[in-house]
Amino acid sequence: MSNATTIAVVGATGAVGIEILRVLEQREFPHGAIRLLASPRSAGKTLRYRGAEVAIEPLVDGWHRGVNLALMSAGSGPSKQFAKAAVAAGVNVVDNSSAFRADPECHLIVPEVNGATLPRGSGAVLAAVPNCSAIIMLVALNPLREAFGVRHINVSTYQAASGAGAQAMEELRTQSREALEGRDPLAWTRSVFNEPYAFNLFSHNAGIDAETGYNGEELKMISESRRIWDDPALLVSPTCVRVPTMRAHAESITVTLGRAATEREVRTALERGASVRLVDDRASNGFPTPLKAQGGDEVLVGRVRADIARIHELHGPGAVVTEQTPCDRWSLFVAGDQLRTGAALTAVKIAELMVGSQIDRGVLFPPITTRPAS
Amino acid sequence: MSNATTIAVVGATGAVGIEILRVLEQREFPHGAIRLLASPRSAGKTLRYRGAEVAIEPLVDGWHRGVNLALMSAGSGPSKQFAKAAVAAGVNVVDNSSAFRADPECHLIVPEVNGATLPRGSGAVLAAVPNCSAIIMLVALNPLREAFGVRHINVSTYQAASGAGAQAMEELRTQSREALEGRDPLAWTRSVFNEPYAFNLFSHNAGIDAETGYNGEELKMISESRRIWDDPALLVSPTCVRVPTMRAHAESITVTLGRAATEREVRTALERGASVRLVDDRASNGFPTPLKAQGGDEVLVGRVRADIARIHELHGPGAVVTEQTPCDRWSLFVAGDQLRTGAALTAVKIAELMVGSQIDRGVLFPPITTRPAS
Numbered sequence: 011m012s013n014a015t016t017i018a019v020v021g022a023t024g025a026v027g028i029e030i031l032r033v034l035e036q037r038e039f040p041h042g043a044i045r046l047l048a049s050p051r052s053a054g055k056t057l058r059y060r061g062a063e064v065a066i067e068p069l070v071d072g073w074h075r076g077v078n079l080a081l082m083s084a085g086s087g088p089s090k091q092f093a094k095a096a097v098a099a100g101v102n103v104v105d106n107s108s109a110f111r112a113d114p115e116c117h118l119i120v121p122e123v124n125g126a127t128l129p130r131g132s133g134a135v136l137a138a139v140p141n142c143s144a145i146i147m148l149v150a151l152n153p154l155r156e157a158f159g160v161r162h163i164n165v166s167t168y169q170a171a172s173g174a175g176a177q178a179m180e181e182l183r184t185q186s187r188e189a190l191e192g193r194d195p196l197a198w199t200r201s202v203f204n205e206p207y208a209f210n211l212f213s214h215n216a217g218i219d220a221e222t223g224y225n226g227e228e229l230k231m232i233s234e235s236r237r238i239w240d241d242p243a244l245l246v247s248p249t250c251v252r253v254p255t256m257r258a259h260a261e262s263i264t265v266t267l268g269r270a271a272t273e274r275e276v277r278t279a280l281e282r283g284a285s286v287r288l289v290d291d292r293a294s295n296g297f298p299t300p301l302k303a304q305g306g307d308e309v310l311v312g313r314v315r316a317d318i319a320r321i322h323e324l325h326g327p328g329a330v331v332t333e334q335t336p337c338d339r340w341s342l343f344v345a346g347d348q349l350r351t352g353a354a355l356t357a358v359k360i361a362e363l364m365v366g367s368q369i370d371r372g373v374l375f376p377p378i379t380t381r382p383a384s
Numbered sequence: 385m386s387n388a389t390t391i392a393v394v395g396a397t398g399a400v401g402i403e404i405l406r407v408l409e410q411r412e413f414p415h416g417a418i419r420l421l422a423s424p425r426s427a428g429k430t431l432r433y434r435g436a437e438v439a440i441e442p443l444v445d446g447w448h449r450g451v452n453l454a455l456m457s458a459g460s461g462p463s464k465q466f467a468k469a470a471v472a473a474g475v476n477v478v479d480n481s482s483a484f485r486a487d488p489e490c491h492l493i494v495p496e497v498n499g500a501t502l503p504r505g506s507g508a509v510l511a512a513v514p515n516c517s518a519i520i521m522l523v524a525l526n527p528l529r530e531a532f533g534v535r536h537i538n539v540s541t542y543q544a545a546s547g548a549g550a551q552a553m554e555e556l557r558t559q560s561r562e563a564l565e566g567r568d569p570l571a572w573t574r575s576v577f578n579e580p581y582a583f584n585l586f587s588h589n590a591g592i593d594a595e596t597g598y599n600g601e602e603l604k605m606i607s608e609s610r611r612i613w614d615d616p617a618l619l620v621s622p623t624c625v626r627v628p629t630m631r632a633h634a635e636s637i638t639v640t641l642g643r644a645a646t647e648r649e650v651r652t653a654l655e656r657g658a659s660v661r662l663v664d665d666r667a668s669n670g671f672p673t674p675l676k677a678q679g680g681d682e683v684l685v686g687r688v689r690a691d692i693a694r695i696h697e698l699h700g701p702g703a704v705v706t707e708q709t710p711c712d713r714w715s716l717f718v719a720g721d722q723l724r725t726g727a728a729l730t731a732v733k734i735a736e737l738m739v740g741s742q743i744d745r746g747v748l749f750p751p752i753t754t755r756p757a758s
Contacts, residue, residue, distance in 0.1 A: 164538050166540035166623075168542070183564060190557060209674075210674050211627060211629060211634060212671065213672075213673075213686070218667075220666060223687065223690075243701045247694075249687065249715060251717070254628050256583050292597060295589060298587075299579055299580075299586045300585060301580055313587055314597065319536055327618075341621065
């Protein structure tokens, strides 16, 4: 494939689309021609890619002719309209929307976690990039699952503006300026979110399921984690919150393992985790933050500690924990770039699996046999 | 007491001190003279109170002569230096610092929770305002504890700048301006926090206990909750995080009750809670936010829902929850004004208990017999 492969980036002008172009450049993704597609209102504009200006074409029927692999991030509507026809015509599609994540014909992939389940060499494939908060959580916890098993996850998120797109990031900037000028929140410019955003935070804006009281983002974290880990009995207690940060999500996680482990065992497992970096300096209070995660390819993991309530429950309310105390419940604080790990980087890594180029310099998976161009 | 009572506000120029003056005005706290004290560098300045300019005196030995009741919020150092001598001299002291919160001679009071334990009519008393995050959590959960018991609390905080004082609020404003001007985070003005704060968040800046990995703020939430609820076996799993909001904390809480309760029972209990307001409109996505809590006297409680993981654990991974499904684990999202509920308002309510004026128009406690001036 590689040099003969024509790739398409659909939704190229969006926050994720622009990041996909950056990641394709940075990782020297092997391809021939590239085509950039967006809604008709962006047609005629150009975007710079690998030193050249590439014209943006309108996304219309027949867009996929001549394309071998498409990275779609134009939202659920366009994905529903265009993705399956493209796959039927032989195009490998990596979809960033939530349109097909529960679809049995679609492969829901976090390369570091279940990349090996993506079919190879058997025709065009539809794969979906999971929900950004789910990806970041699963990349962080996957090494613990592999070493000890995972029974239950309690997670509270601190989600950045970028998850709602470039317009939401602009809304945060604009409102912050207005707030600093002393304007009343009622007079702030508002187009994306119902709640004022600057110097504020709010329960995730996804709609609420009337029966359970959980919002759509939280339900995705449950169902997608179960699907990716192929564990329908996995227990997840999520609370998703939007905070006024720009483009990296953070998550406060308490995880119940399948068996008790010591601190050394937990740290060793995390240190070996694919795309995980331990940032956990207790002495200097150096832990994961959105700014540290921003622009990076790894999920930062820190505040690694045995859950003190579990220690107290097991050994008494005044019990002291040491590095040797085994515990089956652990707390972590993690951060990952929403636009990269949570979207563009994961999409490109899935595409790398599809075209058979190595991921992460061969660390994650053994080299894959290159498939002929479809 | 009332009109004969001379009160002192120590640390009057700080963020909490200024809020104490506002609360004293708003609640028409009964007193005679008022004296404002602060560090010598503020001496000579004045602050407006009840329509008059009041001169600020320097906090020096002997400051308490003639004072009947002092509200201290000058930090742990001055409290340690001055509070106990004042109590020994017959002054009722309400201390906002963490200096005496574990001291058996001091009464750790959240008026809505354990106000009845404050001794009355038996000489001068030293009382401490608990940690702000603990107050907000306990006010929200106390009605559930009274109705069903509480065994375990998992809490992740979203803490505002004000918890670190007026300078931290200014640092957030200044850095936000610098960020919006496009300055690199490394060049932002930094004096309070090690981590960049604008459009960022970070694990709470309190020092980390090397043994447990918990920070000082989290350990306070554990020990103070146990003391206030008089429940040494209470289990608390806290993660404290500083977010770029101004003056109201939010908390994501999962609470394990002493017995299972239905949604109606839980909501009814919360609706009756002292200083609790349910803000929980699933249809419009209307839930507690820092901005909604800001300037108010109540802890806002919303996102009330049976913990879906517990429902799945009890009834199977696809179980559906209804209003009638009993559950012993519940999730909530709460917000409370850090400067008011978390500090100044609680301090003044404790002072009201001391002087015997009614709290919350008599809703919280039956009228208290007025004590003679000490």
